[in-house]
Amino acid sequence: MTTAVKVEDDAKSRLEELQAEIxxxxxxxxxxxxxxxxxxxxxxxxxxxxxxxxxxxxxxLSAEEREAMQAGRFSSGSETSEDDIDEILYG
Incomplete structure (x- = not known):
């Protein structure tokens, strides 16, 4: 069974280009x-x-987004385990 699907002219053109390149x-x-x-x-x-x-x-993230995110980070000087995080979050 086939069904007609409408595609934009640009998409149709790129499909034809790909078909020709193949x-x-x-x-x-x-x-x-x-x-x-x-x-x-x-x-x-x-x-x-x-x-x-x-x-x-x-x-x-992009490189600029990573830099912006890391700019506000700092080290507290103490190690934090997963158990510590669970305790803080879930009590």
């Missing part, structure tokens, strides 16, 4: 349906990356 590099013709199926399969395998791409903020 033919040039491999000598194989692939349909846009085959190409989209492969792209979806690959995205499904790395779905966390795809999902994260829709988040408003990205992780990891």
């Amino acid at each position: 033919r040039l590099r491999t000598g194989q013709r692939v349909t846009q349906q085959e190409l989209l199926t492969r792209l979806i399969d690959d995205a499904y395998e790395s779905r966390d990356d795809v999902i994260d791409s829709f988040r408003e903020s990205t992780v990891p």
